Amino acid sequence: MAKKKRIVIALGGNALGNTLPEQMAAVKITARAIVDLIEEGCEVVVAHGNGPQVGMVNNAMLALTHEDPQQPNTPLSVCVAMSQAYIGYDLQNALREELLNRNIDNIPVATMITQVRVDEDDPAFENPSKPIGRFLSKEQADSMAEKYDYIMKEDSGRGYRRVVASPRPQEIIEIGTIRTMVESGDLVIACGGGGIPVTRQGNHLKGASAVIDKDFASSLLARELDADFLIILTAVEKVAVNFGKPEVKWLDHITVDEAKQYMTEGHFAPGSMLPKVQAAVEFAESKPGRQALITLLEKAKDGIQGTTGTRISQA
Template structure:
């Protein structure tokens, strides 16, 4: 089976103040174990979030690199580290490669009119205004401070589709489009140029899954399953759902929402299933035993039964991570 697995930032990277290489490595070990088990039985393409890395790079390089440059750097950084850890859990001759693809976006995408995605460090208002004047960046209030915001245009196609397909057909485990890939567009002169924006990693992963003909799209996050009525006494962990039935419910835009939307998009476009759940449950998600399976072959929504399926429901401390 050909599987595209999207690793969310909460499932992959340290979220606290420790952004050292050792802290990253510790998180990547658990990811590598889960992915290696999957790769021993299936063709695997892995996409991943970039967590706090663009902000870390912005702090390290005060010259202010553009958003797509930061995304490219973090894609390479995480890809290299994940490659090494996968090599520790797979047969020594298993081919593994990191691909940093350009992904086409529309320069007239409405997202450019209202950039909303926060990147980089937090500033006080006065500093944010000074930076905006100097750089032309757009800034907005975020929590107790101010941050830079960039657009998140819809991904349209992956330029490196042919080499990606060739690598997969040769049995290579491909790490691809970390952080959403590199947003690229044609300018008025017909030249291909990078765009100062970020692509939502879940929609990029769903695009890649469609482009390579994946049989299954997996979204691994920091939660065991998609929940309805999150954080209330009526909270229920979804076991199976039809796309239309699941999309009748609202989900947090900054966390589980894009995963649900991307998974439903993949299912509708391909007629094949998708699943959302915890990183440690990847193999069980393939079997349909854990997480939330979104399928064209079911109607309505069914729920996990916590009493009969220990661990299937979200634990109280779990959150809808990205």
């Protein structure tokens, strides 16, 4: 029997929605796209983002602290852990249900609470860049900045959001357990929200005040699991050069060298498409034969069949 293609999927914001009811509805559509790939004969590992959710949890915990002075402030690392469990809970149940609806009853689904080590000297700690939470108006953003000392930035013409540090993932602490689960045929959700950021202090793992980019964490996960494909599912069907301009060109396939050239020319927006292309390049250049694909959630199956999306490979 031919070896199954191993795929790590990175789920973007539109796969999860922004509110509790939105997430409940979105994960059903997401589960269909993922189970389509399983029916295609692929072995799938799922990672996901958490920008809106970790902002929501953080605000809720902040409100608690204001109500009850006995409650100390909740560190961002704990908020990431809470968002991982909350999203994992919804996603895991939606996947389980979709598998059963298609009479697939031999694939257990599990969410792995995952910690990801970052470097405490990562310059990202000095330059917060990762948008989290809701989009706000300028007035709301100014008020949050004054009240809570948050750093607020405009996010791609969509409004203002809080930004936090986003260091590069260095090591997935639970990778051994994740590998064992994947090898035994489980459908694993791991590295949610980019993983809980920690630094190593001897035997102690200390939570770091950051949110890791899920595209970079997914790329590391895919390399560590020796995956064949990294699929980044987002809100566009293809990556473009001259995005948003009349001379826009949608890309079907680019080599690692072409991707690097386009990055140098500034074709991909920092904080949105740039980390995806960087993560795709890191994966594709790590070993001959590895490919990355960036496409729409609903097009995952077409993408893996080679009929859409932007494919990034060494040659």
